[in-house]
Amino acid sequence: MSTTKEHDPNIVGLRMTKHRKVVYNVLMNERDHPTASEVYDRSRKINPEISLATVYNCLDALVGYGAVKQVNFERESSRYCPNLSEHGHFHDGNTGVIHDITFKEGTNLSQFLNLPDGCTIDDLEITIRGSIPPTSN
């Protein structure tokens, strides 16, 4: 489960620097929605001379090119997620773990929301706070 492969976003137009690679690999290798400062800590283990400002820059660049998603929960620090598929987040209050949640096949927003007439949707964020019962097995 902890295969440490080399990942490469390979995005057209995104200049691939040493630091961007490190940050991207940090996100791919432990997909637990880390904050910028957690990414910073992990990145320094790989390349100790990276700075926090660079981590922010790299994350911004990766988000800007659509290689990772930025997740905001309440007003906490932003978190970063390499899951590019359309999904929401379930924040388990017991464990603090953030789970990705997907839509059921063939779901369309206007089926259940009263959206403004003729609106265009650029981005959707669904965040649920709750708890998951401990598995009894």
Next chain:
Amino acid sequence: MSTTKEHDPNIVGLRMTKHRKVVYNVLMNERDHPTASEVYDRSRKINPEISLATVYNCLDALVGYGAVKQVNFERESSRYCPNLSEHGHFHDGNTGVIHDITFKEGTNLSQFLNLPDGCTIDDLEITIRGSIPPTSN
């Protein structure tokens, strides 16, 4: 449309002070999802000696007692909303206006989301960023 009534949350257990009344009325009289500092500006017009810290305290108290909702959009300043019914928000990128959006009658989350087994939901936040075509009439 700009009736300036006196509103009172009348919540059991919520001590109703002068400042809390002012803050609550500010929210009720212009229901446009203001930030704390916008609430501060409007409150000072009614009662110039209110402080920003008090505005934060009052908003926190009102949120804590369920008299208003706190809305977070990305990592921008929190906004406050006296619409207590279950609803999401549509952020119009053209105008900057935030519209409340409601669920269609009888909607259940698990109809369209793959939720964790047996999870309990405490809070749901749906935020859509998009645009609404200008009305042509």
Next chain:
DNA sequence: AATGAGACTTAGAATAATTCTAATTTAGCG
């Protein structure tokens, strides 16, 4: 209506996440 305890309010300092600045280094095209 007076009292008192605890909750509210205040100004200003402190904090925390993020962004900015200006100087230096680097990627990658030609």
Next chain:
DNA sequence: CGCTAAATTAGAATTATTCTAAGTCTCATT
């Protein structure tokens, strides 16, 4: 291989929010 624009850096700056400690008010109880 040299060049130029873009990336990186350390540290300062910014911004929203929270904290602190002292003074004030609300309201249940008299």
